[in-house]
Amino acid sequence: MSIKIVFIGAGRMASAIVQGLLEKEHYTPEEIACTCGDDPTGPALAEATGIHYHPDITQAICEAEAVVLACKPQQFNAIDPQLADAAGGKLILSILAGTTLARLGEKFSKARNLVRTMPNTPGQIGAGVTAYSPLRELSEKDSSIVEKTLSSLGNFHEVEEEDIDAVTAVSGSGPAYVFEFAAALRDAGVNAGLPPELAESLSVDTLLGAAMLLAESEASAESLRDAVTSPGGTTAAALKVLEEADFRALINDAVAAAKARSIELAGE
Structure with missing residues (x-):
């Protein structure tokens, strides 16, 4: 059975994609191949999933329908021109942060199409969200x-x-904002007198439950917030503090800073 999809890079996100593809039975292990840089990720992924690992992936790319660029952004420039030539006529799908379609096109000028994506880390457990942009309309x-x-x-x-x-600033970096909030909520619980283990558990379960309710409800975030808030109650007291601190403006500034940095990185 021939190779259908090749991964250049075998880190956590590549591993998540491979495992998802296999679990959903989109491909068999025999139809997937990977390579990696000077690290053990490729052999480890092959051993864990049964896919092929090749130090020299050129021949596998010649057989494949698509190539997933999952290496580190700084390794992109080091991709062998011979390998790029082998990808002629293939679909190139990149998960490299800050790497534009123009830059991808310079390296893979003979590809039949290019797709730039921005996944986020919850993708490692199949709970992520990814934005993608193709160079031209996809067949x-x-x-x-x-x-x-x-x-x-x-x-x-x-x-x-x-x-x-903007996607990078909202969903790409977004999990870090949530993790920071979780840590802050945990610490606030400890400062309020709770044991650390209990404060940790309450923080995680509260965020998880609230997110699930938001995802499953047809109500807006504001409506769900208001449903928790009784006039003159505990939640109202807490929300007043956030409002006075201009919490939304702080989040807006954080996202704007992340977007600005993403633009800078794409130009470097």
Whole structure:
């Protein structure tokens, strides 16, 4: 059975995609191959999943329908021109942060199409969200490949490339904001007199439950917030503090800073 999809890079996100593709039975292990840099990730992924590992992936790329760029951004420039030539006529799907379609096109000028994506870390457990932008309209075949690949990480949305920097700031970096809030809520619980283990558990379960309720409800975030808030009650007292501290403006500034940095990185 020939190789259908190749991964250049075998880190956590590549591993998540491979495992998702196999669990959903989009591909068999025999149809997937990977390579990696000077590290053990490729052999480890092959051993864990049964896919092929090749130090020299060129021949596998010649057989494949698609190539997923999952290496570190700084390794992108070091990709062998011979390997890029082997990818002629293939679909190139990149998960490299800050790497524009223009830069991808310079390296893979003979590709049949290029797709830039912005996944986030919850994709490692199949609960992520990914935005993607193709260089040109996807064919039915390539659309199927993209959907299979990105659905292995969770939800996905097609966007214009000009929106990728904003996506990076909201959903790409967004999990870090949530983790920081979780840590702050935990610490506040400890400061309020709770044992650390209990404060940790309450923080995680509260965030998880609130997120699930938000996802399953047809109500807006504001409506769900208001349903928790009784006039003159405990929640109202807490929300007043957040409002006086201009919590929303702080989040807006954080996202704006992340977007600005994403634009800077794309130009470096």
